[in-house]
Amino acid sequence: MKNLTLALISLAAATSHAAEAPKFDSKRLSQDVKVLSSDEFEGRGPNTAGETKTVDYLVQQFKAAGLQPGGDLAGGKRAWTQDVPLGRFEIKGPVALTVTEGGKSRSLKQGDDLAVRASMSGMKQVSFKNAPLVFVGYGVTAPERKWDDFKGVDLKGKLAVVLINDPDFETGKGEFGGKAMTYYGRWTYKFEEMARRGALGTIIVHETAPASYGWPTVKNSNTNTMYDVVRKEPLKSHAPVEAWIQRDLAASLFKSAGLDYEAAKKQAQTRDFKPVELKGVTLSADYAVDAQVIKSKNVVAIREGSKQPKQYVIYSGHWDHLGVGQPDAKGDKIYNGAIDNATGIAAMLELARAYGKQPAPQRSVVFLAVTAEEKGLLGSEYYASNPLYPLASTVGVINMDALSPHGPSRDFNISGSAKLELLDQLVAKAKQWNLSYSPDPKPEAGYFFRSDHFPFAKRGVPALSFGSGMDRVEGGMTAGKAAEEAYTEKNYHQPSDAFDPSWPFTGMARDLELLYAVGNDLANSSSWPNWAPDSEFRAARDKSAAQRK
Template structure:
């Protein structure tokens, strides 16, 4: 998910240079956006967890709002007619009871507390019981096996029956230079990749060592996300993608573990930033864990509205946003257990509804426009991944995807950004349109956080479809960049993936009403042209797009 800006406080006064909006922006109403965010993030929706009563309410609300906005159903075909939803089959996994976890150091067992110094998530490898007894611990650096970069952190180590300890992010994170593109995170830095690689390497389990900087979020976010119910796509061989045990440990625990084994954490971390690194066993230490897992197969829903194109109905522009959040989970210090998800992502969902309304009340576009509200983003981009692998409208003739995740509900900014630092034609189009609205482009200020891989546009990008995730600007009209960065830091530390992400009456939604005019104009430009944006020739996504080029001629 992209870094977040929440302008908490008084309504923003508009600078004279930004006072004139294009006509498209007038289609967006701050009060309506505020009301939709307030409703979606209310306690009545119970955090919008997939496969909960909160999903039932959210899906019903979205359908009603899309219908009232003037959209047509764009979901799965039933008896030859489009419905409002696309069923998404998922595996649901939940730890029953409290995990028993212990670290054995020189024959003495020390109990670890779930959520305190360790956060184990429910097994998704097919196991119904996880029973790890005195497993050896092996530090594998950043856990990367990248032949094209001549990098292998594993060096043939035998991990059968062992727990791998791994650093989060890339080997380049601290130095800002090296074989992984410097500060900007690659997919090798994502914890999802590290678990997948651990499974390929035959590890019994993997524990990611949490550090706030390279993770880009604090321990509270890790705890809340991992000790909650987990979901995954339905896999033929789940053990090929997941080791049996997956979880995180705090940096303090890791430092103590290394020290007990006669190792220095910082020294080994520096070694892990080089190709010469070799795995290190923590001598005299063993890990044990036991817990049961309730696993079921459920069906969640993507919600889909559509406007059919007047001339080229089989060509599609997609706007997307995820409707889900974390549901009900561990209580915070105030006892609040509902993770309301106001910014993340009731804002993007409300934006999707209002963009649909704007298109429905405008002349029909030449190409079709789809408004896709996806499920289970918080569980690993699962709803968008399912759509991308089971598209309702062919990906080869999908012009582009414009994703909205965690928009700023406060005052206006002078700039905008996107998730990630890549340059491509769809971004060029956005930059040109935004300039007409008085906005300048700022590259992702935190490429090391790997936001490109953490939002739903990535599911489309990996299959070649040009896709971006819009991010609100940080150069605020009221306070400039200093205020914007400060607000982002406060949100990430105090509200992101926490029960306190709640609607605020002080939010002006002035920034969203302006920025939605930009996104409307971008989508309208694509939907009323013969343009087919593409990735640069050196992009990892270009080959997948070019493979279907003949369909677009």
């Protein structure tokens, strides 16, 4: 009876808390998204006039919300921003690409046949002739899984042809989590692994299903200006060539070498796979790269805690998008990034306004709008490497990326399938809004590794990236899936990701009540959420426990 009474008291308190949660303004969300994704902001590219406008707008809004600057410390005072030094790399002039098959040569077109990134290796000119191509399967070295795709092959002076995703993506069964992508399946891992092995370059075979997006996304994201954190030895992280190739073109090159692409792919899904040179097939390339070091900015605001100001809850999201790039069929060159990620930043601003109006929580709440997510999570990676507030004293991170501007759903999800107590708290709290948790609908897409919570997670900080649900109150799963598929196919990383005045933003306004409640609970408690005991991130969190005493 005692336990029942306590449970009822707890339920009543929780229900009361839900009733007291501030309401969020869908019209203000709409206005923020409209402004941030307008042509005036030029696609919010780092180190552009669009960045200046974006940073100024965010600082203005945080000030109006009653928050304090939480950025770099100078002269005993905090600025509103954290400087983020970045390497900026841009191809200058034409990209000459020539493939030779059976002694005959033909030109390939940048962006259509291959998408070649501006080299981040430190080289100002990438030029080579008749480099051999070696198929290395999925390009994975995983000792804990007794998996080695390389079998000792020397890649120096060679171009490694690599499949996207994991060896068991197609079968759904195997050593790499079935359909769910591991970090070995991410293109970032593949580029890094080939660089570690001294390859001349990496060419990833693009296929829509295992990549989870189409060729336009590859082209639009990688043929423009590239950025990276500043590295002392860039060649250890980036081979001179990093590129994608269309699947059908790759298959034709395999055929010219006397190989069957599909058969080779099936062989690559086994432990016994051995690298295969594409005999008689070589690639030549010549292009110039302009390399500079620039500074972009994370924007940081703080609501200082009343009792434990040196313990921190972080709300994060990226303010950047792709800027001005390749024109679409209509000639539009501005990648406005309305959903990705003006929605997440609008959500952050609304949360900031709510915290600014409420009594100060016991712990500090930080609002972190990061740069260069579209360039490889660089703003969040820089913050996590150079934290303004100790990671050991960071209670948790709630990231918001590409939220739904539509009506409310009956569910929500997070990026990936990580197990952590922060998710358990989110699931429990969501019941007060009759919201259920739906596991990541596309674990094969590797979303866990593609949002700004990941640099925190890999350092042990409990972190998740919130996702709008797909089971719509109006239209159910059918409507939600249709909208998601249409966005991925037609708008993701394309100029058409633009503001739509018909968006109601009512679902986001409701979801923010939940995100506020969870963050506010953390900020007014003494608990330290952790990862599940079998999580690969648990050890790093446990190691920092002594610093929290």
